[in-house]
Amino acid sequence: MEINGVQICNVCTRTSEESVGAVFIKAMKNGEEIHVCTGCIPHIIHGSGDVVKSNAVIAAEFKH
Numbered sequence: 911m912e913i914n915g916v917q918i919c920n921v922c923t924r925t926s927e928e929s930v931g932a933v934f935i936k937a938m939k940n941g942e943e944i945h946v947c948t949g950c951i952p953h954i955i956h957g958s959g960d961v962v963k964s965n966a967v968i969a970a971e972f973k974h
């Protein structure tokens with residue numbers, strides 16, 4: 911997902927801010943737009959997709 915222009919991986923919650931140069935791909939899951947970093951893409955391709963957290967879960971984790 912994306913918050914204030916910062917992309918956050920919906921699998922590992924790494925942000926584009928803390929990993930400069932990381933590439934995030936956009937994908938759709940359950941009708942919402944998600945982002946996945948390159949390191950987690952294999953999990954999406956080879957896994958069931960259960961590793962992907964919903965945007966609501968990610969947003970909650972980033973509310974500090």
Ligand SMILES: [Zn+2]
Nearest residue numbers: 919922947950
């Ligand atoms: Zn990731």
